[in-house]
Amino acid sequence: xxxxxxxxxxxxxxxxxxxxxxxxxxxxxxxxxxxxxxxxxxxxxxxxxxxxxxxxxxxxxxxxxxxxxxxxxxxxxxxxxxxxxxxxxxxxxxxxxxxxxxxxxxxxxxxxxxxxxxxxxxxxxxxxxxxxxxxxxxxxxxxxxxxxxxxxxxxxxxxxxxxxxxxxxxxxxxxxxxxxxxxxxxxxxxxxxxxxxxxxxxxxxxxxxxxxxxxxxxxxxxxxxxxxxxxxxxxxxxxxxxxxxxxxxxxxxxxxxxxxxxxxxxxxxxxxxxxxxxxxxxxxxxxxxxxxxxxxxxxxxxxxxxxxxxxxxxxxxxxxxxxxxxxxxxxxxxxxxxxxxxxxxxxxxxxxxxxxxxxxxxxxxxxxxxxxxxxxxxxxxxxxxxxxxxxxxxxxx
Numbered sequence: 454x455x456x457x458x459x460x461x462x463x464x465x466x467x468x469x470x471x472x473x474x475x476x477x478x479x480x481x482x483x484x485x486x487x488x489x490x491x492x493x494x495x496x497x498x499x500x501x502x503x504x505x506x507x508x509x510x511x512x513x514x515x516x517x518x519x520x521x522x523x524x525x526x527x528x529x530x531x532x533x534x535x536x537x538x539x540x541x542x543x544x545x546x547x548x549x550x551x552x553x554x555x556x557x558x559x560x561x562x563x564x565x566x567x568x569x570x571x572x573x574x575x576x577x578x579x580x581x582x583x584x585x586x587x588x589x590x591x592x593x594x595x596x597x598x599x600x601x602x603x604x605x606x607x608x609x610x611x612x613x614x615x616x617x618x619x620x621x622x623x624x625x626x627x628x629x630x631x632x633x634x635x636x637x638x639x640x641x642x643x644x645x646x647x648x649x650x651x652x653x654x655x656x657x658x659x660x661x662x663x664x665x666x667x668x669x670x671x672x673x674x675x676x677x678x679x680x681x682x683x684x685x686x687x688x689x690x691x692x693x694x695x696x697x698x699x700x701x702x703x704x705x706x707x708x709x710x711x712x713x714x715x716x717x718x719x720x721x722x723x724x725x726x727x728x729x730x731x732x733x734x735x736x737x738x739x740x741x742x743x744x745x746x747x748x749x750x751x752x753x754x755x756x757x758x759x760x761x762x763x764x765x766x767x768x769x770x771x772x773x774x775x776x777x778x779x780x781x782x783x784x785x786x787x788x789x790x791x792x793x794x795x796x797x798x799x800x801x802x803x804x805x806x807x808x809x810x811x812x813x814x815x816x817x818x819x820x821x822x823x824x825x826x827x828x829x830x831x832x833x834x835x836x837x838x839x840x841x842x843x844x845x846x847x848x849x850x
Contacts, residue, residue, distance in 0.1 A: 464490055470548055629657070720765065
């Protein structure tokens with residue numbers, strides 16, 4: 454392991470216990486953030502385990518290894534008397550509970566919000582679902598793909614002469630998880646600082662990705678035009694695109710401020726463009742973006758990737774390389790900051806993964822433990838619960 458964690462180091466969420474009953478990406482992203490910051494995240498799994506374990510490449514659960522780091526696992530059958538008893542004990546010891554059953558499922562198992570708050574009055578119950586806890590779609594199954602489609606994201610993603618394009622990653626789930634993590638912390642502050650009570654937080658997969666699309670509905674209201682697919686372009690500024698180099702590489706270029714656009718024109722030996730009415734203002738540059746691409750693309754295509762990068766960087770023009778997953782690891786800036794750490798892994802020896810985000814100067818988060826085996830922490834968790842109950846009985850006596 455190459456991150457700078459020392460055993461016993463203080464983390465921001467020390468002494469916060471989170472029960473994670475979720476499956477797949479959104480809930481695991483949420484609790485992954487909290488676990489990295491020091492929370493004691495206990496994965497409560499069914500006998501077959503979290504479905505994320507089944508997402509394998511060459512028979513290795515890579516996604517699980519990354520997003521279940523710093524967590525502990527216990528298998529609980531909520532339909533059994535023993536399982537319900539263990540679950541009650543866990544709830545009474547926790548500050549946050551995360552679940553992504555369909556709305557009403559946990560209630561039918563005997564653990565409604567009212568019952569959970571009886572066990573732990575300050576409990577933050579965070580419910581993740583495809584469509585939310587209310588509304589006509591509440592009982593429909595809803596994976597992130599449907600949220601990416603229904604939100605309008607897929608419609609405007611891709612190139613104008615091609616069909617809508619779904620993202621190649623669990624984008625809606627990840628965004629929902631990040632929103633959920635911030636919501637959990639806000640609710641914890643209400644309890645710990647303001648003396649508030651526990652409450653339920655309703656996070657759908659649809660609404661967070663709808664929120665990051667920002668002003669699309671306002672744009673439609675103001676202009677009467679539905680935002681369309683624009684490929685690598687944006688209607689807000691130009692130039693912005695990907696350009697191919699002479700050796701088959703690619704650079705991304707963005708000159709989204711007037712100063713940067715003028716600097717770019719001078720860099721490519723075209724100071725005349727600074728006064729050209731087609732390129733002088735941002736609005737004009739957007740209107741003539743294809744001509745801009747032709748001029749910039751021709752300049753970039755004359756040089757190999759490294760030469761382009763060195764040239765533009767020396768003139769402080771905002772250009773960067775298009776990396777694949779392997780190349781990112783060897784970028785000198787990524788290496789200098791330790792953005793990707795290498796964690797000891799029994800199957801792969803060393804497992805590269807992103808370090809904790811963001812960085813705290815005083816109480817940083819850390820990658821402390823690998824993803825747990827299914828039910829791998831059962832005995833230690835049970836020992837803690839029974840020891841806690843025994844201490845509570847002695848204190849009352």
